[in-house]
Amino acid sequence: xxxxxxxxxxxxxxxxxxxxxxxxxxxxxxxxxxxxxxxxxxxxxxxxxxxxxxxxxxxxxxxxxxxxxxxxxxxxxxxxxxxxxxxxxxxxxxxxxxxxxxxxxxxxxxxxxxxxxxxxxxxxxxxxxxxxxxxxxxxxxxxxxxxxxxxxxxxxxxxxxxxxxxxxxxxxxxxxxxxxxxxxxxxxxxxxxxxxxxxxxxxxxxxxxxxxxxxxxxxxxxxxxxxxxxxxxxxxxxxxxx
Numbered sequence: 001x002x003x004x005x006x007x008x009x010x011x012x013x014x015x016x017x018x019x020x021x022x023x024x025x026x027x028x029x030x031x032x033x034x035x036x037x038x039x040x041x042x043x044x045x046x047x048x049x050x051x052x053x054x055x056x057x058x059x060x061x062x063x064x065x066x067x068x069x070x071x072x073x074x075x076x077x078x079x080x081x082x083x084x085x086x087x088x089x090x091x092x093x094x095x096x097x098x099x100x101x102x103x104x105x106x107x108x109x110x111x112x113x114x115x116x117x118x119x120x121x122x123x124x125x126x127x128x129x130x131x132x133x134x135x136x137x138x139x140x141x142x143x144x145x146x147x148x149x150x151x152x153x154x155x156x157x158x159x160x161x162x163x164x165x166x167x168x169x170x171x172x173x174x175x176x177x178x179x180x181x182x183x184x185x186x187x188x189x190x191x192x193x194x195x196x197x198x199x200x201x202x203x204x205x206x207x208x209x210x211x212x213x214x215x216x217x218x219x220x221x222x223x224x225x226x227x228x229x230x231x232x233x234x235x236x237x238x239x240x241x242x
Contacts, residue, residue, distance in 0.1 A: 001130060003174070003242040005234055006038060008062055009136070009206040011176055012045070015128045017108055019045050019052045022134045022176065023063040027238070034238035042071065051077040051107060057136025058120020059086045079106060083120035083136075098123070101164070112168060115161045117141055117154060122161070130173045133165075133200065139178040139207070140190035158190065162197055175200035178207035181214045188221050195222065195229045203231045204241065212236065 004012040007028050013020040027038035045052060052075065056064040064082075069092055072078035080095040082088070088095070096106070100115040110126040118137035125132045140158040142151065177194055181187050195203055203222075208214040215234045222231045232241055 001128075001242060002240065003204070004036065004041065005204075005237070005239045005241050007237045008209060009057075009134075009176070009178070011134075011204070011206070012041070013127075013132060013174075014050075015130070017128055018050050019048070020125065020127065020132065021045075021052065021054045021068070023055065023057055023136065024068055025062050025065040030238070031236075033236060035240045036238050038238055046071060046075050046078075051079065053079045053081055053106075053109060053125075055081045055123065055134065056083060056086055056120075057123065057134065058083045058116065058118070060119060060137065063120075063136065081106075081111065081123075085120055114138070114164050115157075117157050117161065122165075124165070124168065124170070124172070126170075131170050133172045133175040133177075135175070135177045135194075135206075137178070137207075138190075139180065140186075140193060142183055142186035142189050144184055144186070159193070162194060166197060172198055172200035174202045174204065176204050176206050179205035179214050179218045180207050180209075181211045182209075187214060188218055191218060192221065192225075195227050195231075199227075200229055202242075203229050205231070205234060208234075 002014040009023040011022050030037040054068050082097055084097040084099045098113050100113050100121050102113045104111050112124045114122045116122055116136050116138045120136050122135045122138040177191050179191050205215040205218055219231045219233050
């Protein structure tokens with residue numbers, strides 16, 4: 001399995017059979033220290049024989065761009081898996097709209113959806129015997145200006161959804177999860193709780209905008225707590241992680 005980090009919450013997972021593309025909204029211009037050029041990578045993917053599954057967890061403009069709807073022009077095994085809060089205005093072949101608490105099977109993918117503490121869905125995909133979780137905007141959004149009642153409401157909502165994931169009773173191999181420094185000193189709450197309760201084999205930070213140092217801080221936190229999950233540090237856009 002190969003994992004490409006694109007930008008923000010966008011990743012591409014390549015397996016023996018398929019490509020998964022998560023939450024694309026824009027890419028960064030190519031630079032010399034990048035591992036690949038995004039446009040070249042997309043061109044390669046669309047020319048391959050492998051099926052392509054394109055996911056968008058919700059309609060926020062940092063998780064979804066209608067540009068993805070043009071990527072199926074030259075390929076008849078592209079599948080769109082969109083949260084049902086996303087509106088599209090043209091008919092798209094092989095397009096599925098997802099809401100929380102669904103289980104569907106498409107080809108060799110088994111998909112389980114869960115709620116979010118913001119908009120849309122979070123999702124687990126079983127592909128080639130690997131369980132891959134993408135949080136979308138599911139997080140413990142603990143803002144410093146929240147009122148006590150807002151804090152309690154958010155904590156309850158987040159922990160309830162995590163409990164739904166626990167009840168699926170599977171081992172998560174790879175988890176993509178927000179580590180957002182806009183939360184200031186609270187940025188680690190969601191990811192730390194997720195790791196403690198679900199113990200994914202690999203945790204990959206996302207939704208940190210261009211603050212790459214946030215991934216390093218989170219790695220240090222997990223190492224200090226001696227948690228078994230391996231957390232990856234991300235150094236730049238367009239990086240091959242695995």
